Amino acid sequence: MAEALATEQFRRLPKVLLHDHLDGGVRPATVLELAREQGYAALPADDVASLSRWFAASADSGSLVRYLETFTHTVGVMQTAEALRRTARECVLDLAADGVVYAEVRYAPEQHLEGGLGLDEVVAAVNAGFREGEEVVAGGDADAPAGPIRVRAMLTAMRHAARSREIAELAVRHRAEEVCGFDIAGAEDGFPPTRHLGAFEFLRQANAHFTIHAGEAFGLPSIWEAIQWCGAERLGHGIRIVDDIRLDGSPVTDDLAGAIARAQEDPGAFALGDLAAYVRDRRIPLEMCPSSNVQTGAAPSIAEHAIRLLDALRFRVTLNTDNRLMSATSMTREAELLVDQAGWGVPELRRVSVNAMKSAFLPFDERLAIIEDVLKPAYDG
Incomplete structure (x- = not known):
């Protein structure tokens, strides 16, 4: 597979992205330009190459807390309507150039108020940027190897703050404008999702969609609360x-490499606990981000990333970027890494793409159209 497909061929495959942070994918050149325009003097470097290296090195620390610190600078220059509009527009163009045909891009409106914007103004600015980017791609004025792109916004509340109900109401208020759902993000340890039950109850009553960051830096209790208490x-x-x-009576984490190899040959040998069985049986999608997980210490390496095991055991796995700037990555790069280091091929890449489209916060008929008219012809042709 690695020899059969070159980078350009990977790039041309249509991709579906469910977990991508707007403030984690800003172009380094844009960060520098916005900082100069706004008088933001806290950047750790003053040229594109050095700033790019700084972001990647700072994020590559093995600590989720330090990883999250890198957002100080991107968020710091995203405090005006024009800055938000620009970063959103460039996000769409960058994803389209990477072969993404559908994306849900998330951001936290509460983090973009320092310049005097209100929450609704933040959403309006980001939405305007997304629409502009889509129009450029649809008009043929941008490189989009897999075709037109559709980008929807997801509004995030910070789990350490106390504005989740307000952000949930904001998401519902703007859902007719391509705001597809709600999320909570930030450090998991010490900030369980149940702190935000009021927001999740409101969303369910409003028939609104939501996902929850869970099971990255904190374990099974975080996942259990997200699903069974909050309804993720x-x-x-x-x-x-x-x-x-478990495998042969022992946790698979005792020998993840051995478990991955065994799963390819004998997936029936594994015993799922009640929670894992529930997640698989209910087809609860997992928004997995390999490079990011390696950086934060949630996975030892790409080769031993749990995505391989979970895919072999037929959990509903999806492939995502998380933060393209901090991880110096793209959907093309994530696919290449899994092919080169984890033995994946076209069948796995097809499966995660279809899984993602099945799991998107998009009406059923629109999801089905993308699966049947875009994804399957490209992967099966």
């Missing part, structure tokens, strides 16, 4: 669900 439709990351899987 999807799990952001969810990698720690492997803690509830």
Whole structure:
């Protein structure tokens, strides 16, 4: 597979992206330009190459807390309507150039108020940028190897703050404008999803969609609360669900490489705990982000990332970027890494793409159309 497909061929495959942070994918050149325009003087470097290296090195620390610190600078220059509009527009163009045909891009409106914007103004600015980017791609004025792109917004509340109900109401208020759902993000340890039950109850009553960051830096209790208390439709990351899987009586985490190899030959040999079985049986999507997980210490390597085991055991696995700037990655790169280092091929890439489209916060008929008219012809042709 690695020899059969070159980077350009990977890039041309249509991709579906469910877990991508707007403030984690800003172009380094844009960060520098916005900082100069706004008088933001806290950047750690003053040229594109050095700033790019700084972001990647700072994020590559093995600590989720330090990883999250890198957002200080991107968020710091995203405090005006024009900055938000620009970063959103460029996000669409960058994803389209990477072969993404559908994306849900998330951001936290509460983090973009320092310049005097209100929450609704933040949403309006980001939405305008997304629409502009889509129009450029549809008009043929941008490189989009897999075709037109559709990008929807997901509004995130910070789990350490106390504005989740307000952000949930904001998401519902703007859902007719391509705001597809709600999320909570930030450090998991010490900030369980149950702190935000009021927001999730409101969303369910409003027939609104939501996902929850869970099972990345904290284990099974975080996943259990997200699903059984909060009612999450999807799990952001969810990698720690492997803690509830055993092989020959031992946790698979004792020998993840051995478990991955065994799963390719004998997936029936694994025993799933009650929570893992529930997640698989209910087809709860896992928004997995391999490079990001390696950086934060949630996975030892790409070769031993739990995505391989969970895919072999037929969990509903999806492939995502998380933060393209911090991880110096793209959907093309994530696919290449799994092919080169984890033995994946076209069948696995097809499966995660279809899984993602099945799991998107998009009406059923529109999901089905993309699966049948875009994904399957490209992967099966």
